[in-house]
Amino acid sequence: NAGVTQTPKFQVLKTGQSMTLQCAQDMNHEYMSWYRQDPGMGLRLIHYSVGAGITDQGEVPNGYNVSRSTTEDFPLRLLSAAPSQTSVYFCASSYARDYGYTFGSGTRLTVV
Amino acid sequence: AQKVTQAQTEISVVEKEDVTLDCVYETRDTTYYLFWYKQPPSGELVFLIRRNSFDEQNEISGRYSWNFQKSTSSFNFTITASQVVDSAVYFCALSDLDTGRRALTFGSGTRLQVQP
Numbered sequence: 001n002a003g004v005t006q007t008p009k010f011q012v013l014k015t016g017q018s019m020t021l022q023c024a025q026d027m028n029h030e031y032m033s034w035y036r037q038d039p040g041m042g043l044r045l046i047h048y049s050v051g052a053g054i055t056d057q058g059e060v061p062n063g064y065n066v067s068r069s070t071t072e073d074f075p076l077r078l079l080s081a082a083p084s085q086t087s088v089y090f091c092a093s094s095y096a097r098d099y100g101y102t103f104g105s106g107t108r109l110t111v112v
Numbered sequence: 113a114q115k116v117t118q119a120q121t122e123i124s125v126v127e128k129e130d131v132t133l134d135c136v137y138e139t140r141d142t143t144y145y146l147f148w149y150k151q152p153p154s155g156e157l158v159f160l161i162r163r164n165s166f167d168e169q170n171e172i173s174g175r176y177s178w179n180f181q182k183s184t185s186s187f188n189f190t191i192t193a194s195q196v197v198d199s200a201v202y203f204c205a206l207s208d209l210d211t212g213r214r215a216l217t218f219g220s221g222t223r224l225q226v227q228p
Contacts, residue, residue: 007118030214031214031215033214033215035216035218040121040220040221041148041220042116042203042218042219042220042221043203043205043216043218044218045215045217047214048213048214048215050212050213050214056213058215088155090157092215092216094214097216098208099145099162099164099209100159100162101147101159101207101216103156103157105156106155106156106157107153108155
């Protein structure tokens with residue numbers, strides 16, 4: 001049981017490049033979400049999903065896209081990276097009948 | 113809208129001192145969960161406690177204790193006899209259930225430094 005797996009752990013991008021942060025869970029959790037962590041601001045919700053095929057925006061969705069084609073995967077796409085997207089990104093999942101959250105280990109992204 | 117406020121940005125104590133981390137929340141929901149997470153220097157998020165809005169009993173787990181007061185919308189965290197290993201950033205978070213969103217609203221965190 002791997003829990004929530006995020007890849008890659010570290011990434012450096014040039015401004016304007018695109019990339020996908022991967023998030024996969026093997027616990028059959030219905031709910032998944034992406035957060036970014038910036039110094040002094042805690043974690044802020046980017047996008048979330050309440051099930052396969054259903055996604056919605058969080059507090060800071062601009063510049064990011066998501067999709068949820070399967071229960072297991074919830075990738076986060078940066079279409080045109082900007083320095084303001086330099087951050088640590090966390091993915092989390094949650095089971096409907098339990099109100100706990102399982103977090104991945106994070107992806108540290110630097111946009112230069 | 114939901115909001116979680118951790119007014120203490122950084123706290124420094126000497127080992128064996130007791131320390132309380134404050135958390136004040138705002139929500140219109142009647143059903144919600146409150147959480148505390150620890151983020152050590154290694155960066156992962158470590159779950160500490162979850163408390164639902166209907167359970168105002170205080171909880172103690174070893175050197176950790178939590179005081180939930182609905183009347184003041186606070187969920188404070190006390191570490192008794194602090195140790196150097198307690199040095200970390202601590203986050204308070206809120207999850208509303210009424211909207212069905214099932215995601216967390218975090219406070220900005222409190223950095224705790226425990227000096228030997």
